[in-house]
Amino acid sequence: MKIVAPEPKRIGPFTRLQWAGAVIVGGAGLLFAAGMAVLAVRWLLSLEPFRTGSSPTRASTTCPRARRSAFRRGWAGSTSSTCS
Numbered sequence: 001m002k003i004v005a006p007e008p009k010r011i012g013p014f015t016r017l018q019w020a021g022a023v024i025v026g027g028a029g030l031l032f033a034a035g036m037a038v039l040a041v042r043w044l045l046s047l048e049p050f051r052t053g054s055s056p057t058r059a060s061t062t063c064p065r066a067r068r069s070a071f072r073r074g075w076a077g078s079t080s081s082t083c084s
Contacts, residue, residue, distance in 0.1 A: 008015040
């Protein structure tokens, strides 16, 4: 007499273990895709056309008056310093 193992319960087309494997593989794939997107954006921003020099200067981040005037102009890349 041969003992037959019971058929595992299915949730939709897959068993519970198959669903767990699909979630792990899918999550790893999404994590990889997000990492590739971050690297692609960082690479694009490092290219010359995207380097406009709009990063804040030291004066605009350390001098309160320069920060306020840069805020009024709508950007923090002020090159004129109002502080000495």
